[in-house]
Amino acid sequence: MHVIDSHTGGMPTRVILDGGPDLGSGSLAKRTLRLAKDHEAFYKSVLLEPRGQPGMVGALLVEPVDPSCVIGVIYFDAEAVLGMCGHGTIGLAVTLAEEGRIEVGTHRIETPAGIVTVELHDTNTVSVTNIESRRVAADVSVEVEGYGRVTGDLAYGGNWFFIADAEPIEVSTANIQRLKDLSIAIRKTCNERGIGGPQGQPVDHVILSGPSPNSDCLRRNFVLCPDGEYDRSPCGTGSSAFAACLAARGQLDPGQQITLKSVIGSAYRLSYQRGSEGGIIPTLTGEAHIMAKSTLIFATDDPFRAGIVL
Incomplete structure (x- = not known):
């Protein structure tokens, strides 16, 4: 092969x-x-x-x-x-x-x-x-064992995401295990309670978002993948879902460009245009080697x- x-x-x-x-x-x-x-x-x-x-x-x-x-x-x-x-x-x-x-x-x-x-x-x-990305539900609260109540948005960007604020945990490499443990617990709770897509699609990714320490970046996101590993990149489908949530809240305008970074500091530039089905059509730019x-x-x-x- x-x-x-x-x-x-x-x-x-x-x-x-x-x-x-x-x-x-x-x-x-x-x-x-x-x-x-x-x-x-x-x-x-x-x-x-x-x-x-x-x-x-x-x-x-x-x-x-x-x-x-x-x-x-x-x-x-x-x-x-x-x-x-x-x-x-x-x-x-x-x-x-x-x-x-x-x-x-x-x-x-x-x-x-x-x-x-x-x-x-x-x-x-x-x-x-x-593909067209969208927020499916806003301010969904779940009781996560060992962590208490966590509130976030459900969104689709090609995969299914639960997106929540990481605070008080800082999104940094020093906290990868803590972020991973919380994300796994959130996903487990969502799937046990049937919280997911409108046709029963399970949450397969979790984003924990934190403020960026640098002015050139809007947010720094930790992303949990289906295999239990974290995304070293800012996650393309996750960035799409994240932008859909920002757009739905009126915090991001069509054509406005932002930068999102991963937990290790790699970056995507991102903007969107309005979709035909109530969502957004995101465009993200990154580098591969x-x-x-x-x-x-x-x-x-x-x-x-x-x-x-x-």
Whole structure:
């Protein structure tokens, strides 16, 4: 299996160029469901240690249904198949350019969440115009065991988010474990109580937002991913959902540009235009860098062929 690894603001993406499972034909949604239901062992083995690394997201290239798209892609982490991945799309665009499959300019990419547009500015810099994002519910309060009442917004940016203020915990690398523990507890409570999307979609990500220590950045966000790892980047789908909440509160105008940073300090520039269904169409800009070109080997006599499951 041939792969290219990149990182976007510190968050790794592994693009699978060939060697993935045959998902058949049909819509991308149907093929995504087949990957999730029938090939769990495959996608876990690609990302789990010792072959992968914590936080890594996989990007399986597939044929798009829409002929206007240069490629179709299904994203996944070690825990779940994802609807969309912002940092992964930035990494994918840089990888496609590295392979000579796209040039500087604008291109359409088909994802399970819908068609997104990428603009490749140079070797490393990419803008992603995401699917329509929206706040679903405001000021939702949950009683979190060991922490008390936590109030936040439910929002969608390609994945499902519970977004709350991190205070009194500072969003910094010194507090990653505390932020992770609180986020996991919030998500567990939301899912136990059935708090999520309007059609029963579970909360799969949590954002804990804090003030930025620098004037060049609006907020610094900690983002918990489905696999229990934190996003080293500011999270593209999370930034989209976060901007939708700001817009819904009248705190961000169409075309106004802001900068959001991750817990490790990497940044996305972000703006939006109004959507057609009451949400926003966000555009985020970040940088990705190629790290490796590899051939993954799955030897039958390897005792950890399927990865290390703890």
